[in-house]
Amino acid sequence: MTAKSQGLRLNTLGVLLVAACFLTAYATAWMWSSSTNGWRDHLTRSYVAGVSLYDSLRTRADPPVGVDISPLSQVAQTQVMQGDFWQLPNMPQPAFVTNVSIKGQGHDPVSGESLALIIVSDSLQYNVSELISNGRQSAAQKLGNVTQLLATYCSEPILFARMGAQDWKRIDGQDVWGCHTAPTDLRLAxxxxxxxxxxxxxxxxxxxSAHFERFARTLRNHRRLGGPQRYPVxxxxxxxxxxxxxxQYLGRERDQIAKRATVLSGVSHDLGTPATRLRLRAALVxxxxxxEKFEADIDSMTGMIESVLTYTRAELNEEAPRELSLTSLVEALVDDYQDTGQPVTLAALETPSFQGGGSVFMSNAGRGSLPSEQRILVSARPISLKRAISNLxxxxxxxxxxxxxELVATAEHAxxxxEDEGSGMTAAEIEAAVAPFTRGDNTQAIDGYGLGLTIVATVAEQHGGTLYFEAGTAGMRACLKIQRH
Structure with missing residues (x-):
């Protein structure tokens, strides 16, 4: 399987996602709707059964479908009256008892007959006070509310009912309001x-989206600290x-730079012999x-080629990065210049201080400082970075x-x-001189090839930073900012 066949196109993925969202929404709505309708039908059947049950108790007519009305023996009648439900056959253990008294509207002498109802459950007592206190409902409707309430909970209640002065009767309606008749509730699912x-x-x-973000981030930092030769597909x-x-583009770019470096190296090597002969012949003048003019021209020619070769090698970005102490590197460079009598100084590193916390023994918070021999560690290419600092x-x-x-650092950057003593150039003019082979107005008085700042800018970019200029206290300040990690 090729790398290209392992992924989907975005438009195909979008269509699949839309279709999956639609199917999921449809399935969720169907599960919710079917469960809601099933419970509504279940509660409606229980309510209708309760209304019909009231008429059956009152008129001794046949009970509704799924409800069984059984007369009790005299012994059972006594046990019900005394509340000894545990002595009755097929009773739940333990038994939770709920007593209900239902009376119809007062202006209806028939429905005004009182119905005594006892609910025996194996798990709970029912709060039916609000269901039977509505004076605008008939007694049959109130009993329908009670049986609807029984169907709401997953329980197996047994009912005992007595209409007026009639005997107690046992009512078994598990096929109507029992737990096993409740519909499967898919709403949670x-x-x-x-x-x-x-x-x-x-x-x-x-x-x-993360695939694009990761690739953009790695591509943005390609030249920093040795980006990969190829990116994973x-x-x-x-x-x-x-x-x-x-x-493919990066491969062609590397090949072009490598060919350029090879050509320049060959030219530098080939020019070595004639340059040596020219020096020997110039000595005879x-x-x-x-x-002196001959020798200066020869030095200028060979120096320019070496400078271009150095810049090309910096573009190749071949040096492997490693962790090093930037403080030690800068101190060593400054010491080398000072050993040769050059006016180069290093500003003392500031020792950071921090605010401490209070304690139960001191009312004021203390202050502390880091050791003076602190080192600024960075992940960098030592040779390239040393060359850039030397150029500045x-x-x-x-x-x-x-x-x-001067060297300063934060947790993210160094x-x-x-700073010089005044070159007579503004920050804008110096930034313009960063372009290759661009020099200032005093090119006649000072040697150079116009690639020093270009190399520094390239090294700064490879280290995730930048080169910029600003006005200092005495002259212009060149600032080389790099990432620490």
Whole structure:
């Protein structure tokens, strides 16, 4: 299976998601609606059975379907009157008893006959006071409310009823309001299905979006700290096509830069022999002034080629990054310049302090400081970074006579600033000189090839940072900002 066949196109994925959402919504609505309708029909049947049961008790007519009315023996009559329900056959244990007295409207002498009702349940007592206190309802409707209430709970109640002065009768209506007759309630399952579907769809959408976000983030940091030679082809098919195109572009770019470096290396090597011959022949020139000009031109030619080769190697980004102490690197560089008598100084690192917390022994919070020998650790390419810092110091010495180096850091970034004593150029003019082979107005007085700041900017970009300039207290400040991790 190829890499391209492992993903779906976004439009196909979108259609599938819409269809899945529709089917899930339909299934959820059907489960909810069928359960609601089933319970409504179940409660309606129980209510109608209760209304019909009242008429059956009053007129001794046949009970409604599913309800059985049985007369009690004299012994059972006594036991019911005394409340000894546990002595009756087929009674639930334990027994929870609910006593109900139902009387119809006073203006109806028939429905005004009192109905005594005893509900014996194995699990609960029923709150029927509100159901039978409505004076606008008939007694039959009130009994219907009671049987509807019995059907609401999953229980197996046994009823004992006596209409007026009649004998007690046992009523068994499990086939109407019993637990086994209740419809399957799928409403909780519908809610769970909706939640699970929402979680699955959200995860799928976020995962698809995350593929694009991860690729954009890694591509944005491609040149920083040795980006991958190729990016993994994964995610939707559109993203796979983009990644493959980017991989092809990066491969061609690397090949072009490698060929350029190979050509420049060959040219530098080939020019070494004629340059040596030119130096030997220039030494034979009797005119000292003319001999110096020859030698200066030779140095300029070989120096320019070496500078271009250095810039190309910086673009190749071949050096592997490692963790190093930026503080030690800067201190070593400054010491090297000072050993040769160069006016380069390093500003003392500030020792950060922090506010401490209070305690039960002190009313004021204390203060503390980090050790003075703290080191700023970064993940960087030491050779490239050393070259960039050296270029900034060399520029400050060339154009501003002195170089003051300062190093500050936060948890995310480290910033190295090199301030000169005044080069006569503004920040905008210096930023314009970052372009390759661009130099300032004083090119006649100062040697250079216009690639120093270009190399620094390239190194800064490879380390996830930037090169910028600002006005300092004495002159211009070049700021090299890089990421620490």
């Amino acid at each position: 519908a809610i769970l299905l909706a939640l699970v579907a929402l979680a699955v769809f959200t995860t799928l959408v976020r995962d698809t 994964q995610g939707p098919e559109e993203l796979r096509d983009i990644v493959q195109a980017v991989n 009797q005119d000292a002034e003319l001999r 110091i060399e520029n400050a010495l060339k154009y501003g006579r002195k170089a003051k180096v 910033t190295l600033t090199v």
